[in-house]
Amino acid sequence: MYSKNVSKADFYPPIEPYQTGTLRLDAIHTMYFEQSGNPSGVAVVFLHGGPGSGASPSHRQFFDPNFYRIIILDQRGAGRSTPLGELRDNSTPHLINDLETLREHLTIDRWMVFGGSWGSTLALAYAEHHPQRTMALILRGIFLCRSSEIDWFLAGLRHIFPEAWRKFAGHLVENVAAIDTGGKPAQILSAYHALLTNPDPAVHMPAARVWSMYEGSCSTLLPNEALVANFGSDRMALGLARIEAHYFMNDIFLPKNFLIDNIGKIRHIPTTVVQGRYDMVCPIISADDLVRAFPEADYHIVNDAGHSAFEPGIRDKLIETMEKLKTRFG
Numbered sequence: 001m002y003s004k005n006v007s008k009a010d011f012y013p014p015i016e017p018y019q020t021g022t023l024r025l026d027a028i029h030t031m032y033f034e035q036s037g038n039p040s041g042v043a044v045v046f047l048h049g050g051p052g053s054g055a056s057p058s059h060r061q062f063f064d065p066n067f068y069r070i071i072i073l074d075q076r077g078a079g080r081s082t083p084l085g086e087l088r089d090n091s092t093p094h095l096i097n098d099l100e101t102l103r104e105h106l107t108i109d110r111w112m113v114f115g116g117s118w119g120s121t122l123a124l125a126y127a128e129h130h131p132q133r134t135m136a137l138i139l140r141g142i143f144l145c146r147s148s149e150i151d152w153f154l155a156g157l158r159h160i161f162p163e164a165w166r167k168f169a170g171h172l173v174e175n176v177a178a179i180d181t182g183g184k185p186a187q188i189l190s191a192y193h194a195l196l197t198n199p200d201p202a203v204h205m206p207a208a209r210v211w212s213m214y215e216g217s218c219s220t221l222l223p224n225e226a227l228v229a230n231f232g233s234d235r236m237a238l239g240l241a242r243i244e245a246h247y248f249m250n251d252i253f254l255p256k257n258f259l260i261d262n263i264g265k266i267r268h269i270p271t272t273v274v275q276g277r278y279d280m281v282c283p284i285i286s287a288d289d290l291v292r293a294f295p296e297a298d299y300h301i302v303n304d305a306g307h308s309a310f311e312p313g314i315r316d317k318l319i320e321t322m323e324k325l326k327t328r329f330g
Helices: 057-062 092-105 118-129 147-154 162-175 185-196 201-217 225-231 234-249 284-293 312-329
Strands: 019-024 030-037 042-047 068-074 111-116 134-140 271-276 298-302
Touching: 019 092, 030 092, 042 057, 042 092, 042 118, 042 312, 057 068, 057 312, 068 092, 092 118, 111 118, 111 312, 118 134, 134 312, 147 185, 162 185, 162 201, 185 201, 185 234, 201 225, 201 234, 225 234, 271 284, 271 312, 284 298, 298 312
Parallel strands: 042 068, 042 111, 111 134, 134 271, 271 298
Antiparallel strands: 019 030, 030 068
16 A cells, blocks of 8 residues: 655556456447456546547556545457457447446446546546536546547648658558548548458558557657557557547537537536647647636646656646545545
8 A cells, every 4th residue: 555655747656456347338349447446445437548549557556546446447449348449339428328337337426537638528528428426527638529629630730740640641642542631631531441440450450550650659748659659559559540530530429519518517526627738639729628618627737748648747737636636535
């Protein structure tokens, strides 16, 4: 067990889960989940990004294991959930229902919801559907999944990361006939979607690696080769690229501007927003739009950080936030 003595930008020490399991969701999908920390503690559920990236052991380390009951899951089609990269019956409403299925399975009445990037999208959507089950929201790298944000990811990033974008677009030039990647996001998305959903691994896996490593290359303020290599691993790449393209093609399966339009349902929930000033994957304008609609949120801009939760300043602020919530809910 660990006392509170976490220095700036330090994780809690690694821990192992006290429970791992799978939960059958329907005829197609099975969810991986785990619990660690204090079985009698305040419940917090960690929502990974992507959609489709999956969770990792380091995600347990944002939380004091003496105080928190830490629930981590891999969303449909992601990580250790099966089938990996499956798109059938995979939508935002399905993921919201899956969280409720897991909460009820674990006999949790209310929990904190902690999510970054796509995890912030899903956290907001879940809370707006189930505000009575949400004790607090901890959001990082805000993504509202609007068309302008998707277009930025697909084409706008070339203005900041031209080398990474050329590799991303170049894969289409080499593998798709008559493709114009000159900044036309809809064509880029539809072409990648076709490659990623091709049943032949010789077609979809190279496309998945290029897409995923493009995102990884743009996720930190300074280059991080280890992070990019992780994004290029088979499990990460297939789940992330295929499911992201699927959700982007379908406008995340929610009405336009749903998250902002329904913010009034959750303005009473204690909420912290942590945003890297130089987040290129989820630019700060989305966090700014969110907190203007949600002025009650506790908003922190980290001026020396990009997108990743592992940027030192972001990591520090997230851990600090979880420490403050211990006082509020202890």
